[in-house]
Amino acid sequence: MELYVNYEGKKLPFSIPEGWDLISSQDRPPVPGLPDPLAEIRRALDEPIGSPRLEEVARPGMEVVVIFDDLQRPTPVHIALPEVMDRLNRAGVPDERIIGICALGTHPIPSLRQLRDKVGEEAFSRLEGRLFPHDPHAPDNVIVGRTHRGTLVEVNRYVASADLVIGIGECMPHPIAGFGGGCKIAMPGVCSYRSIADHHFTWMRHRDSRVNLLDGNPFYEEIVDAARLARLSFKLDLIVNDRKEVVKAFAGDPVAEHKEASRYATSLYLVPLPGLADVTITSAFPLEVGVQATKALAMARFCTRSGGAIVWVAPQKETGSILPLIREMGTPESADEFHRRLVQGDIPEYLKAFGISYIMQVVYFKELAERFTVVHVTEGLAADQVEMMGFTYQRDLQGAIDLLSERFPEAKVAVFPSGGNIIPAVR
Template sequence: MMATIKIPYAKGFMEANIPDGQLLAVLQSKAHAYRPSAGEEELVQQALEEPIASLRLRELAKGKRKIVIIASDHTRPVPSKIIAPLMLREIRAGNPDAEITFLIATGFHRATSKAELIEKFGEEIVNTEQIVMHDCLDLKNMVNIGVLPSGGQIVINKLAMEADLLVSEGFIEPHFFAGFSGGRKSVLPGIVSEVTVLANHCAKFIASDKARAGILEGNPLHVDMLYAAQQAKLAFIVNVAIDAEKKIIRAFAGDPVAAHAEGCAFVGELASVQAVPADIVITSNGGYPLDQNLYQAVKGMSAAEATVRQGGVIIICAACNDGHGGEAFYNWFTEASGRPEKVMEKIMRIESDRTIADQWEAQILARIQLKAQVIVVTDQCDPALVENMNMKVAATLTEAVRMAQGIVGEQATFTVVPDGVSVIVRD
């Protein structure tokens, strides 16, 4: 007998058949089966009306002239079409004359295109509201506000610091080195300079055993991020939890620390799964928009890393229609002839104050490759890009399964993690 597995890919799915006797487990977040208590808009509205450890946003907005809303970029499936209009209505209920600006938290990513903004917010907001794109390299629009606990400089977008009220929207999911997304991450790395991102994403921090999905306590990256958000005076957040369909299942609004902590507890409970070690692990980045490039695909791979046997194979379905996602990230492997041990050795010699762009992503990918062979399933990316980074490429999931069995044997065992970014795989 064969089991048919269905893996998110781009805006659809890929399928393959696995022998029943060789399929050990399918690890999925309980969020995908969670039944929300209300509709999406109602959930967000309820959160805004009953904020956690905070006054309502409309009260905070009173008397504030410049209000900045930090919003996620095109790489995050934040349902801003629902969240943003409700936040705008709430702010204007308390202050109809406020000058509101959306600041897109690109972090270290490329700028979000107008088409992507429209898909994210809808045409009305894009055409009628003030939207500014953060650029981590544009130092003339930055200001230095202090020093991180790690010693790095906090250089942040001026718009945020000139705001009379700084708020953010986002979503909470497991994050492969920051513990969870959302909350403080809107500030660091969202709207800070390259200098600040590099200091926070140093090799020593990434190598920490606390820098893993689902871990906040003792996570050195989280400590820095939290401090930066506090120094930036982030006053209020609206964060949501979503299911596999990218639909809102809970909303958390209010104090940036307390609301985020409550959201992380909820997501952590739903997302935690027990590792089931296997020779071959099949996963994804949950499809669009997180599977647009190889850089982001490392997140899904890290979930598979937690349950693949040493010397096994990780298969990740990721469209990667946007290519490698970062020239510096790509070059780490091309300059090392694709050898992960060489990449890792070079990165671990770099001092914390000498961090190089995208070395953290290369460090994690090298760590994964030192444990398992990676096969990327894509029919939308140049195969040479994948192969130059020491990974194999297949056009279909069925082809990838055959390739993997060719590496570890026909009787190899399988664990499937359909959406790698939605789970916390615990030992």
């Protein structure tokens, strides 16, 4: 049977053996983008969920901080931010009293040009001298409290001193937070390194820290607590398709609007499966850059039986900087042992330069290698580097299938052509 996965915007064909029973293979139908995304953003801001309109939340003379997501997400901040600023102006808050913060968490710091591209020329000009990337290591980050479970919450100093904090981001499936967007713009977005480490390492492997679950998910609930301590008051979340086009917008109370956005995202991304797969074939597309490329692999573990196999297809073109992480993945220390060290604050010195989400991948990759046979189809990593991860290297997708057919002459098989944005739901 001829099948395909999406790879850098192209279809990568392959066939499966006769003994393999396909339990899921459909690519999601393309979700059309809106012809006028600004009109949809305005509609959402005019009809906020669980909150007064932004013009009513803001007051004349307020110091307002607008935090927005970083380069690893396709949110069209350049469209949304000027509209948010216009509404603040109408409420009596001039541009001079608005500060823009790029919510990096512990992701790489963007260049000035990248920041300009993210917010657009108009907002960049209007925020001249008041536009900053968040620094999780800054000594002037401010402790604002602890969550009800005890997570330290330490935030950007501009956020801590603001009269009003507003967020702009994107809602998409997330393998441990349930969904991205919502309060994640505050935690990890504008929290300190030690605050993010405290939260992420503690809750990353809890059984209820998983995709498509908000209520009862401790990873998510701690994020909500942290955002309340950071006084995040209003959020605009966008749903964006694979072509980075706006599909729908939600705005209002950061928790209430995010729950509505998550329900809508579920309707787009849910993939029902009759049972666990023996073999799952997944592509990182459309999230093929940086740590985002691992989301497809993380989603595959929810629908593959222990002892089964996962074929993970990802270009991995930005790999030079992560070689220390790859070496750590190859150490004999188990996932449990390494995770325990992280929870205790014992981060290997040579890994401290990496973002928390990258260090988390060491735990997840060790766990994946312990539970599954993972075959990594990639052009960006050498065979010895992939094998250091505990995975099997293949440059060719069909070669990966042929290799697994020897071990699995009969298998239930799930194929996710665009595995970066899916919610696998096993009945």
